[in-house]
Amino acid sequence: MGAEAILVAVVPALLKAVAAAIDEYNQSKSDHAAILARMDAALDAAKGAIANLQSAHAQRVAEMAALGK
Amino acid sequence: MALLTFAGGCAATTIDRARSSVTISVGVFSAGVESLDKVDAAKQKDLIGQYRAGKLSLEDAKAQYAAFSEKFEVAVTACMALWDAIKVTVSVINAADAKLGGDLPAALAHLTKALAETVQALHDVGVKIPGVD
Numbered sequence: 001m002g003a004e005a006i007l008v009a010v011v012p013a014l015l016k017a018v019a020a021a022i023d024e025y026n027q028s029k030s031d032h033a034a035i036l037a038r039m040d041a042a043l044d045a046a047k048g049a050i051a052n053l054q055s056a057h058a059q060r061v062a063e064m065a066a067l068g069k
Numbered sequence: 070m071a072l073l074t075f076a077g078g079c080a081a082t083t084i085d086r087a088r089s090s091v092t093i094s095v096g097v098f099s100a101g102v103e104s105l106d107k108v109d110a111a112k113q114k115d116l117i118g119q120y121r122a123g124k125l126s127l128e129d130a131k132a133q134y135a136a137f138s139e140k141f142e143v144a145v146t147a148c149m150a151l152w153d154a155i156k157v158t159v160s161v162i163n164a165a166d167a168k169l170g171g172d173l174p175a176a177l178a179h180l181t182k183a184l185a186e187t188v189q190a191l192h193d194v195g196v197k198i199p200g201v202d
Binding site: 040043044047049050053054055057060061063064065067068 | 098099100102105106110113117120123127130131135136140141142145146149152155156159
């Protein structure tokens, strides 16, 4: 699976997880630590998705540089 | 709601704003990262297509993509800064919840600034944010 496909497949799920955790956090009066831990994990994974975004862009930059050669 | 029970001397209005800003910021981050990849792919495809159709010189195609790439990098950096600000704000909210103090107004101001800069940077590469634009 290429970087673009990974990005498209993974990012929405990650951010849904973050949004769900925030919603749950806002509505819950207990076990905030566990919810925040899940939110942290989802946000960390989202940062990985940015790395994939940069990787896909670097590949396109290279393709443009090679254009016409 | 749980966030309204936060201690630490934070006014309810600030807590409400922090909660809303985190939610909005996550949405902008999500839409931004997704859209940036699509916009990047579309821009490259369009320029290559124009070059191959003889509508654009090789030099112009490369120059236009280089100009786009500069704005793209700014937008990616802005998204990363927004991600950092979200993390900090969530941590400060958590600290306030545990009565450990924390400067929620400062975190909120930082998040608001990062959000505004991200939206602007995304606009600059042609990304529109649902619910914002």
